[in-house]
Amino acid sequence: MAHSLITAERWLHRVGLVTMIGTLAVLLWGVWRGMRRPSGRKVGRDPQLLRTSTATLLITLAYFGLCYRLWRPLPLVLSRLARVLALILGSLLYFPGLALVLWGRLTLGPMYNVSSSTGAQLYADQRLITHGPFAYVRHPMYLGLWFVGVGGLLVYRTWTFVFFLLQLPALFVRAWREEQALAAEFGPQWQAYCQQTPAWLPRLFRS
DSSP, X not given: OHHHHHHHHHHHHHHHHHHHHHHXXXXXXXXXXXXXXXXXXXXXXXXXXXXXXXXXXXXXXXXXHHHHHTOOBOSOOOOHHHHHHHHHHHHHHHHXXXXXXXXXXXXXXXXXXXXXXXXXXXXXXXXXXXXXXXXXXXXXXXXXHXXXXXXXXXXXXXXXXXXXXXXXXXXXXXXXXXXXXXXXXXXXXXXXXXXXXXXXXXXXXXX
16 A cells, blocks of 8 residues: 555656646746737836846746755655645645646736736736636636645645745735736726636635
């Protein structure tokens, strides 16, 4: 039984890493494409240096280099039952979280952009996306990242996911910056969308 659990963990770890790398590749491709598009309305201080290809490459390499260095197991000793429960619950959060991030990214299409805690910038031809996962919550990709962070910590139990989780509260600030820009850009259309669609948790019953 112990051997079966180790095999299941290894299999899920490999599938999870491949899925994560694929999702990251799609996100980074969207970031690169977005740099080539005309900028529109800006809210806050969105550092232009961070929107250059060289800076993005260096930041990406540094970030994932740190994640690689932190890929060490946490000093936890779990019983077999706890490992099984962590694997099941973690998988139920991690993989749907990645799917939600990818779904949101593909739904945004050319409207996909990256903000920061200090500011957000729209495109010159910005459109308000309200279908797909955005019909259920206003920030489905950020919600997906929370699932990925918690689920990944349960599945992998490494310092990398502790580091990742510590950054997630900043998503609330980024979401607030983005909503400022969208409210200024779309006015009544944005207000109507906010009244119909919650920010983070979908309604169980939709009218």
